[in-house]
Amino acid sequence: MVVRVPLNGSPTLCNDAQLRMIEVHNLCVVRENQVLLNQVSCEFEAGNIHVILGQNGAGKSTLLNCLSHEITPTKGQIIWQGQPLEHYSYAQLAKERGVLSQSNELAFSFTVQALISLGEEVAQRSKKHAEKVIATVLEVCDLTSLQHRDYLTLSGGEKKRTHLARVLAQIWPEEGECFSGKWLFLDEWTASLDIKHQQRLGRYLKQWANQGLGIIMVLHDITLTAQLADRCLLLSSGKIVADGGVCNVLQAPVLQQTLEMSVRVDMDENTNRPVVYPTLF
Amino acid sequence: MRLPAMWLMLVLFMVMFLSLMLGGFVFWPNDFIQGLSAQQSLVLWEIRLPRVVLSAVIGAGLAVSGVALQALFRNPLAEPGLIGVSSSAAFGAVFIIVLGSFFWQEVAVWQISGAAFLTACISTAMLYLIATRRGHTDVALMLLAGVAFNAIFGALTQLLLIFSDDSQLRSALFWMMGSLANLSWWSVSVVSASVAVATMGLWHLVKPMNAFLLGERVSLQMGYAPKWLKWQVMGWSALIVGVSVSAVGVIAFVGLVVPHMIRLWVGADHRLVLPLSALGGAVLLVLADLLARQVLYPAELPIGLLMALLGGPFFLLLLLNKRQFKGVSSLQGKGF
Numbered sequence: 001m002v003v004r005v006p007l008n009g010s011p012t013l014c015n016d017a018q019l020r021m022i023e024v025h026n027l028c029v030v031r032e033n034q035v036l037l038n039q040v041s042c043e044f045e046a047g048n049i050h051v052i053l054g055q056n057g058a059g060k061s062t063l064l065n066c067l068s069h070e071i072t073p074t075k076g077q078i079i080w081q082g083q084p085l086e087h088y089s090y091a092q093l094a095k096e097r098g099v100l101s102q103s104n105e106l107a108f109s110f111t112v113q114a115l116i117s118l119g120e121e122v123a124q125r126s127k128k129h130a131e132k133v134i135a136t137v138l139e140v141c142d143l144t145s146l147q148h149r150d151y152l153t154l155s156g157g158e159k160k161r162t163h164l165a166r167v168l169a170q171i172w173p174e175e176g177e178c179f180s181g182k183w184l185f186l187d188e189w190t191a192s193l194d195i196k197h198q199q200r201l202g203r204y205l206k207q208w209a210n211q212g213l214g215i216i217m218v219l220h221d222i223t224l225t226a227q228l229a230d231r232c233l234l235l236s237s238g239k240i241v242a243d244g245g246v247c248n249v250l251q252a253p254v255l256q257q258t259l260e261m262s263v264r265v266d267m268d269e270n271t272n273r274p275v276v277y278p279t280l281f
Numbered sequence: 282m283r284l285p286a287m288w289l290m291l292v293l294f295m296v297m298f299l300s301l302m303l304g305g306f307v308f309w310p311n312d313f314i315q316g317l318s319a320q321q322s323l324v325l326w327e328i329r330l331p332r333v334v335l336s337a338v339i340g341a342g343l344a345v346s347g348v349a350l351q352a353l354f355r356n357p358l359a360e361p362g363l364i365g366v367s368s369s370a371a372f373g374a375v376f377i378i379v380l381g382s383f384f385w386q387e388v389a390v391w392q393i394s395g396a397a398f399l400t401a402c403i404s405t406a407m408l409y410l411i412a413t414r415r416g417h418t419d420v421a422l423m424l425l426a427g428v429a430f431n432a433i434f435g436a437l438t439q440l441l442l443i444f445s446d447d448s449q450l451r452s453a454l455f456w457m458m459g460s461l462a463n464l465s466w467w468s469v470s471v472v473s474a475s476v477a478v479a480t481m482g483l484w485h486l487v488k489p490m491n492a493f494l495l496g497e498r499v500s501l502q503m504g505y506a507p508k509w510l511k512w513q514v515m516g517w518s519a520l521i522v523g524v525s526v527s528a529v530g531v532i533a534f535v536g537l538v539v540p541h542m543i544r545l546w547v548g549a550d551h552r553l554v555l556p557l558s559a560l561g562g563a564v565l566l567v568l569a570d571l572l573a574r575q576v577l578y579p580a581e582l583p584i585g586l587l588m589a590l591l592g593g594p595f596f597l598l599l600l601l602n603k604r605q606f607k608g609v610s611s612l613q614g615k616g617f
Contacts, residue, residue: 070501094504105417105496107356108549118491122503170503 020046020081022067022183022214027076029062029238036062037073038238046180046214049205051225053249054235055259060218061102061187063235067216068099068185081181094122097183098167102191104159106151112162113138113147119166125174133172140204141165142197156192164189164201173211180212187218202228222263226250226276234258250274285547289560293337296564300333300571301325305579331469336461336570336584337563338469339529340539342476342521344562347536348555349483349518352490353409353511354418357541361522362533363596364408364423365430366401370519370526371456372434372441373400378453379445390468390527394475398523404430405515417496459530459585461570468528475524479517480559486513487551494549532585534592535562541599 022044029037037059044050044067052060065071066078069085078085081096088096098119110118116137120130138144141161146154151162164186171182184205190198202224209215209230219225225232225246232249234242241258242249252265255276264277302308306324317325343361350359350366361367377396381388408430412423442453483490489510492500497507525532539561540554547553566584569591573582 068502070498089504090501090506091504094502099499099502101496101498101502104499105355106494107420108494109544110549114548114550118495119503121488167502 020181020212020214021079022081022216023079024063024067025077025079027063027066027078028074029059029066029071030074035238037066040076040235040238040240042233042240042243044214044216045231046183047209047212048230049209049215049228050217050231050233051229051246052216052218052233052235053220053222053225053259057237058235059238060235062238064099064185064187064216064218068097069093070099094170096171096181097185098171099185100164100167100187100189102187104163109150109152111148112143112151112154112165115151115162116143116166116169120169120172122170123172129175132175133169137165137168137172140168140201142200157194157197160189160192161197178211179208182212183214183216184208185216188220189217190219190221190224198224222250222255222259222261222276222278226274227271247272247274250276285553285557286560289557289564293560293564293567296567296571297333297337300336300567301329303571304329304574327466331464331466332461332570333567335464335469335472335529336566338473338476339461339525339532340535340562340564340566340569341559342472342479342525342562343532343535343566344539344558345476345480345483345555346518346521347562348540348551348558349490349514349521350405350536351540352493352551353405353514353518354412354423355494355496356418356420356423357544358420358537358599359423360534360537361401361518362531363537364427365434366404366408366519366522367526367531367533368431368434368438369404370397370401370523371531372438373397373523374456374527375438375441375453376400379441379449382449390471394471394524394527397527398520401519401523401526402516404434405519409511409515455583456526456530457585458583459532459588460581460583461529461573462581464528472524472528476521479520480555482513482517484555486510487555490514490551530583530585532566532588534588534596535565537599538592538595539565 024040024042024044027037027040028035040059040063052063054060062071066073069088069090080088106115113134116134117130120134123133125133135144138147141164143158143161143165146158146162151159154162167184171179171184173179173182189201193201205215205228219228229246231244232242232246233240234249234254236258242254247267250265251274252263255261255263255265262279262281264279266275266277267273268275306321306329308321308325312321347360350361350364351357353359373396374393377393378388381392385392408423408426411426412418438453438457442450445453489500489505489507492503492505493507493510495503500507500510540558543554543557543561547557569587570584573584573587576582
């Protein structure tokens with residue numbers, strides 16, 4: 001059962017717009033005879049927050065891993081801001097996009113600050129500017145009071161915020177510039193974060209998207225998705241079943257069919273966004 | 282970096298000086314003022330000095346190879362002696378000594394070192410394949426595979442010894458215990474050159490090694506392709522272990538104790554840990570050698586034996602300490 005949601009906006013693209021996009025053409029990923037992604041084609045636009053939704057094993061993380069060039073697709077192509085993704089070196093990509101993985105392993109005791117500066121060094125800034133960037137991302141992720149703590153002694157949520165700060169420091173814009181041309185990939189970033197920090201970072205994400213940062217995230221929290229997303233992509237067994245603006249995709253019938261969840265969807269008149277209530281009954 | 286490095290250099294200078302002066306034949310400041318006798322200068326230049334220099338170089342090398350293996354396995358418990366890399370190198374050396382005598386008149390130093398290096402390379406790669414799946418190292422598997430490697434290579438070495446003649450047996454036994462006695466300037470310079478080259482090679486990798494600690498995926502995300510890094514780190518550490526094992530035998534725990542102490546002091550950044558561990562390893566082994574010469578004088582304790590006596594309990598303490606913090610289950614997972 002495929003639900004097609006028409007794309008909003010004009011289909012014609014000028015060259016400039018293409019430079020601010022990631023295009024995915026007929027992506028297939030097959031691993032050990034399992035089809036993880038099947039003919040996936042979609043587009044991601046800079047300055048938008050894209051949320052990828054789907055059940056466990058639907059291929060969300062696989063798609064994100066393809067976009068960050070961690071795995072090579074079996075078939076298909078990704079055009080990264082006008083050029084095939086394979087043409088970029090990992091070092092080049094590291095300066096353009098940051099990736100926050102679902103889980104992180106680290107068995108050595110770095111201080112929070114030292115760990116963040118590992119990400120910061122990728123950008124090769126001047127020493128003075130580097131210190132400023134680190135102070136900023138510490139503040140953004142609410143880690144300033146923890147900056148000298150040993151990473152291994154942190155709680156799960158604090159560890160997550162530390163890694164987010166590291167990723168942000170990697171792609172933080174140069175002084176006086178905005179986020180344009182940079183991308184942030186987040187795989188279930190809300191897991192283990194308390195609501196306070198989810199909201200705090202959610203506000204920041206919106207702000208950065210307005211400055212031109214392209215954000216692609218995998219999220220299970222449908223309520224937060226409704227408030228955060230500009231566009232949604234629904235995956236089911238490796239296929240795209242819905243792709244479009246948040247109001248079009250987050251509709252009760254669509255969600256019931258593809259995510260198999262009990263849900264009630266209202267429209268918030270003030271924000272012009274859907275409000276989603278997952279229900280047990 | 283500056284201050285800890287200066288401290289360690291000062292300490293190293295002092296212990297090396299002390300180790301030069303003390304021993305079966307004690308030098309007093311007076312002796313230098315009055316001028317050394319021929320016998321004294323022979324002891325100083327041909328026995329004492331090469332020994333002190335070599336123990337410093339090997340201590341530095343073993344600590345550096347510990348740091349490298351710990352980065353490779355992303356775990357602070359990886360150590361060439363513990364995970365069987367050293368005993369595989371010893372096996373390679375004994376193999377060439379015993380079987381090489383059938384083919385060549387005399388087995389050259391470079392052949393022994395080369396064989397030790399090769400077996401160290403192979404065993405590191407095998408361990409990595411066993412313990413690491415999809416960029417994630419299973420600590421328990423790594424340590425258990427190390428136990429198996431130690432058993433296998435230990436048994437193979439002893440098997441070879443059954444087929445060896447008397448002189449081969451004697452020189453092979455010394456690998457099992459580790460000894461710094463009777464070394465020539467020639468082997469000092471071979472070991473020093475190899476350790477220097479390998480340490481410089483690793484020094485160029487400190488940044489990607491830092492990223493690698495966060496996992497293979499993350500190091501890709503941060504712009505470092507981890508494939509090459511792995512082979513390089515394996516190769517450099519195997520070079521150090523192979524060459525030092527073929528020169529002085531198996532000395533365990535230096536690569537565990539020293540990097541651990543240094544991390545407690547300055548944190549886990551490889552730009553600090555690598556050079557400071559080299560200095561710290563040199564200090565530790567020069568001191569240990571001094572102790573090994575003095576403690577049972579006129580007999581001499583094999584340095585490998587002494588380090589095992591000191592390092593074993595340290596390792597147990599480390600395990601106990603980790604268990605207190607996180608519970609035994611942490612041995613299984615991303616752990617430690």
